[in-house]
Amino acid sequence: MEDLKNIQDTILKTIHTRFDLLDEKFTSLQSSHNSLATAINELRKENAFLRAKTNDLEGRSRRNNIKFVGIPEGEEKGNPTEFLSALIPKLLGETHFSKPVIVDRAHRSLQPKPAEGASGPPARPRTIIARVHHYQEKETIIRLARQQSLSYGAH
Numbered sequence: 001m002e003d004l005k006n007i008q009d010t011i012l013k014t015i016h017t018r019f020d021l022l023d024e025k026f027t028s029l030q031s032s033h034n035s036l037a038t039a040i041n042e043l044r045k046e047n048a049f050l051r052a053k054t055n056d057l058e059g060r061s062r063r064n065n066i067k068f069v070g071i072p073e074g075e076e077k078g079n080p081t082e083f084l085s086a087l088i089p090k091l092l093g094e095t096h097f098s099k100p101v102i103v104d105r106a107h108r109s110l111q112p113k114p115a116e117g118a119s120g121p122p123a124r125p126r127t128i129i130a131r132v133h134h135y136q137e138k139e140t141i142i143r144l145a146r147q148q149s150l151s152y153g154a155h
Helices: 002-062 082-092 135-147
Strands: 065-068 103-108 128-132
Touching: 065 135, 082 103, 082 128, 082 135, 128 135
Parallel strands: none
Antiparallel strands: 065 128, 103 128
């Protein structure tokens, strides 16, 4: 009978030991889960902040952009920045600009270049997007462009 009691005690100790190990592992997993959940929440907040900041920076970088439509392909002869710096005062009147218009960068839109010599109506040239250095000059350009009818061929 005592042997049976010893076996029973051994089995109970083994079961208790295993339950204690499982309880420790569960507590450890629960702690890891909580720290991961906290980290995920912090990353979500940071991600939302960075998205907002990126949107703001993108908006600010485009603030001084102007689109020029209808200028035939190749007129800029490989240097759209200088071409537009000279073209803007010619189109809008040099009296409105006391100093040269500074264009930081300019490029054609990323659409495919229209095919040359294709049958049918001529393809529309790609838009030129330019970033004017000074915001006030950009506002002047837009205001003057709205006040008059502009045509590239008439400069």
